[in-house]
Amino acid sequence: MIAFAMRLPKFVLGVLLFIGSLCQAQVYQGIQLVKASLLADQNGIVPGHPITIGLQLATAPGWHTYWEYPGDAGIPTRIDWKLPAGFTAGPIQWPIPARDTEPGDIVNYIYAGDVLLPVEIQTPAGLKPGQTVTINAHAAWLVCKDLCVPGKADLSITLPVVAASQPANGDLFASTRAELPMKGTPPFTASWSRQGQALVLHIAGLDPQAAFDFFPLPGDVQIGHPKVTPPTVNVLLIDPKETAASIDGVVLMTAKDGSAQAWPLPNGKPTASISAIGTGGVASSGQSSLLYWLGLGFVGGLILNVMPCVLPVIALKIFGFIKQAGESPRRILALGFTFVGGIFAWFFFLAALIVSFKLAGHQLNWAFQFQHPAFVAVMVVILLLFALNLLGVFEIVLPERLQAKVYDASGGEGYAGTFWHGVFATLMATPCTAPFLGSALGFALASPAPTVFAMFGSIAAGMSAPYAVLAVKPAWLRYLPKPGIWMVRVKQALGVLLMGTVLWLGWVLVEQLTPRTDTFPAQLASALAKHQIVFVDFTADWCVNCKVNEHLVLDSGPVQEAFKRKGVILVKADWTRGDEDITAYLRKYGRAGVPCYVVFSPDGNPTVLPEVITNDIVLNALNQAQS
Amino acid sequence: MKTRLTLLLALVSVAAFGAPQPGDPAPNFSLTDVNGQSHSLAEYKGKYVVLEWNNPGCPFVHKHYDSGNMQGLQKTAEAKGVIWLTINSGASGRQGAAQSDIKSFLASEHANPTAYLIDSDGKVGRLYAAKTTPDMYIINPDGKLVYDGAIDNKPTPDPEDIPGATNYVKVALDASMAGKPVPVTTSRPYGCSIKYGGEY
Numbered sequence: 001m002i003a004f005a006m007r008l009p010k011f012v013l014g015v016l017l018f019i020g021s022l023c024q025a026q027v028y029q030g031i032q033l034v035k036a037s038l039l040a041d042q043n044g045i046v047p048g049h050p051i052t053i054g055l056q057l058a059t060a061p062g063w064h065t066y067w068e069y070p071g072d073a074g075i076p077t078r079i080d081w082k083l084p085a086g087f088t089a090g091p092i093q094w095p096i097p098a099r100d101t102e103p104g105d106i107v108n109y110i111y112a113g114d115v116l117l118p119v120e121i122q123t124p125a126g127l128k129p130g131q132t133v134t135i136n137a138h139a140a141w142l143v144c145k146d147l148c149v150p151g152k153a154d155l156s157i158t159l160p161v162v163a164a165s166q167p168a169n170g171d172l173f174a175s176t177r178a179e180l181p182m183k184g185t186p187p188f189t190a191s192w193s194r195q196g197q198a199l200v201l202h203i204a205g206l207d208p209q210a211a212f213d214f215f216p217l218p219g220d221v222q223i224g225h226p227k228v229t230p231p232t233v234n235v236l237l238i239d240p241k242e243t244a245a246s247i248d249g250v251v252l253m254t255a256k257d258g259s260a261q262a263w264p265l266p267n268g269k270p271t272a273s274i275s276a277i278g279t280g281g282v283a284s285s286g287q288s289s290l291l292y293w294l295g296l297g298f299v300g301g302l303i304l305n306v307m308p309c310v311l312p313v314i315a316l317k318i319f320g321f322i323k324q325a326g327e328s329p330r331r332i333l334a335l336g337f338t339f340v341g342g343i344f345a346w347f348f349f350l351a352a353l354i355v356s357f358k359l360a361g362h363q364l365n366w367a368f369q370f371q372h373p374a375f376v377a378v379m380v381v382i383l384l385l386f387a388l389n390l391l392g393v394f395e396i397v398l399p400e401r402l403q404a405k406v407y408d409a410s411g412g413e414g415y416a417g418t419f420w421h422g423v424f425a426t427l428m429a430t431p432c433t434a435p436f437l438g439s440a441l442g443f444a445l446a447s448p449a450p451t452v453f454a455m456f457g458s459i460a461a462g463m464s465a466p467y468a469v470l471a472v473k474p475a476w477l478r479y480l481p482k483p484g485i486w487m488v489r490v491k492q493a494l495g496v497l498l499m500g501t502v503l504w505l506g507w508v509l510v511e512q513l514t515p516r517t518d519t520f521p522a523q524l525a526s527a528l529a530k531h532q533i534v535f536v537d538f539t540a541d542w543c544v545n546c547k548v549n550e551h552l553v554l555d556s557g558p559v560q561e562a563f564k565r566k567g568v569i570l571v572k573a574d575w576t577r578g579d580e581d582i583t584a585y586l587r588k589y590g591r592a593g594v595p596c597y598v599v600f601s602p603d604g605n606p607t608v609l610p611e612v613i614t615n616d617i618v619l620n621a622l623n624q625a626q627s
Numbered sequence: 628m629k630t631r632l633t634l635l636l637a638l639v640s641v642a643a644f645g646a647p648q649p650g651d652p653a654p655n656f657s658l659t660d661v662n663g664q665s666h667s668l669a670e671y672k673g674k675y676v677v678l679e680w681n682n683p684g685c686p687f688v689h690k691h692y693d694s695g696n697m698q699g700l701q702k703t704a705e706a707k708g709v710i711w712l713t714i715n716s717g718a719s720g721r722q723g724a725a726q727s728d729i730k731s732f733l734a735s736e737h738a739n740p741t742a743y744l745i746d747s748d749g750k751v752g753r754l755y756a757a758k759t760t761p762d763m764y765i766i767n768p769d770g771k772l773v774y775d776g777a778i779d780n781k782p783t784p785d786p787e788d789i790p791g792a793t794n795y796v797k798v799a800l801d802a803s804m805a806g807k808p809v810p811v812t813t814s815r816p817y818g819c820s821i822k823y824g825g826e827y
Contacts, residue, residue: 072758073820075782104716104749104823106758142686142784147722148819150686150784222776222815239813240648545780548793548810612793 026151044162048125054118064110067097071108082136086124095179186263187448192246201233217248294458301462336471340464342422347460390495538596540575546595601625646756649812658744678764682723683732687818694786713740716752718824749823759818774799776814
């Protein structure tokens, strides 16, 4: 459907853009209920780059359309794309809906008024600037007020192929994206447990100040209305025979200041090898393990004091306080704690820096996740550099002139001066502390903001502990170890430890990059390699139709007998958890979900069977595959 | 206040648990039909009974009536001695609850249920936790619920989807009457919300 090389003058293309997104109105008894149109987030298609196209439903006041899971009544809006060759469409990105309660204990998840449903479209790299591309879609929805009216429209949008594109419909897409569930690691851990006829979701590590809500995505599992009683959600299963151990859903957190973030529940993918990583556990730790990490942070801060450029400073500072205070214990104490305040100020400044960096990253959609091989790879390189630094392969030094300048600028005596000395003593210790701070920083990037502040606070507490103790008991100065070669040894020992972490992370990276053999693509490949008929059953535990088909057809005598006689290899693709590899295959066969049955001939040619199968359909397909 | 809230929550959860599930005895009820005649579930004990929640103004109801799907199912079932009770739980004044609408619907669609029952206070609908139109229930001669849920597996308002759909009511009736286990005993009903009256 690509109109090849039309080479239209630019202004004609501009006009084409306007008429490209033809909209259609749904009129009912003289009222326009819904105006549907397609909108793009860029003014042209860049070959090989994704473009987001949104279905906009401008809905009359008082009327609503439905979310992905509509609730007790209603049906979700659907988009069937008709794309030119080489283009593929992703799933609808559903903004968070509103909850609508009607008499009769009826709860629906709705969009009241206008909604934009974005879909990411992948484009082929072989397009040539100057072409135009028309994307067609059939959209169908249900719009309800007191009564319901189904609507549908055939829509199209025509876009030019360009070398570089400009953003379009920016405000609309930005406000919709703000309503989408976040990507990446949520700032909490969620676990499901089955308690009789109910599923219980337990959420740990939530900000106690924040309110939370739960929007279920139960697939074919029939549920009652989720009951939210922080920190748990109770979901009653309607079918006494239901075996589901969990359902999907979206957790909406509303902070005290009213800002809200929605997170999809972790989808049960194996992330265990990752969350077990050293400090990386902070990213998903509950409260008890958070205490453990804070303890480690404290010890880490304490160790900072024996780094070669820090230890001599302790004695100097305390002697300085004694001199300044004229031996008045109260003033020594006050000065000591002012100095400690300076240390804390510096570390909180660092934490604030990281948190704002993270926030910027969310907007840019960076994934600071240990699930991401790229992030792990960058961490390996950074930690390797720090380990080499500790082992003395190279040194990080602040220029001496800068050091002197900074120290002078920080002022003289008194409380203000002492406070700034605290700040700059820590800053000057940075060359030694960088390896630790750097590692902490990497892990902090994958943690929520309160955890970042808590971590850096505990490091600050660890580092200032000796000053605090000595300010209380200056006499204990004599117990302070003398600086010497042992400090270099400590540094090297820590380097070796860090090297261990590097090796371990490297192993994790290799694990991530090695293809797993128990995945569906691997199973299918090994089955096809045997050059026999292969029957693939795409199924899921929650799929009622799959069970019906399996029970009435696949397990029936004639079909089982034919499988045996023809030496058919059976491959089961279990989509219960929405495995992405399987999703990709389903899409390849033109299906959005299960049931789906594919028969491969011995030379690997696939035939897709209808969703509702009979013995005859399966037996015919097997016969054809053989011939 | 707090105790009241807890009590309310407890009642709500009891209500959710209280709705009959497949295998449970179907709770008895007594309603007046559109012609003013009274019917109770108990009087049909010993027979199969289908309960169909209906709203003559709902497009999902029209999907199955304009195509003749529902009447066809009704006819085959009734030929085998099944009692078919169509129930309207819409509150008076809300869409699809007017007697005139119901009567013209029955006439124009050539629907032929055993009775079209009026449940304008929504008591029976709430008793069975019916949520949508249509919403289907099958009760066996022992008075036990054997199916509750959607009419079929294609939750769309489009009549073109009927030929490719699995009709759960037909499958369940056939299996149960043949003495076989019902493969799907419950599914999520789809359609318009029932236009109940009252608060919630």
